[in-house]
Amino acid sequence: MVILVAIVISVAYIYSSAVAFELQGGVFFWELVTFIDVMLLEHWLKMLSVMGASKALEELVKIMQSVAHLMTIWIL
Numbered sequence: 001m002v003i004l005v006a007i008v009i010s011v012a013y014i015y016s017s018a019v020a021f022e023l024q025g026g027v028f029f030w031e032l033v034t035f036i037d038v039m040l041l042e043h044w045l046k047m048l049s050v051m052g053a054s055k056a057l058e059e060l061v062k063i064m065q066s067v068a069h070l071m072t073i074w075i076l
Contacts, residue, residue, distance in 0.1 A: 009036065
């Protein structure tokens with residue numbers, strides 16, 4: 001996924017730079033910036049959820065007992 005995003009960003013930038021200087025066609029700088037912003041927002045939201053899950057697991061470890069007791073049930 002990261003390689004695909006890098007390829008998209010690179011191609012859009014190179015093509016838009018070529019169009020801005022010499023070629024005929026449309027410039028995609030605005031779309032490129034929007035795409036990068038969306039990717040950064042997605043990464044930020046993912047890191048927030050991972051940090052929240054990590055904190056929840058740390059809290060569970062704090063309340064977990066350190067010693068397990070073996071309980072046997074005798075069935076008559």
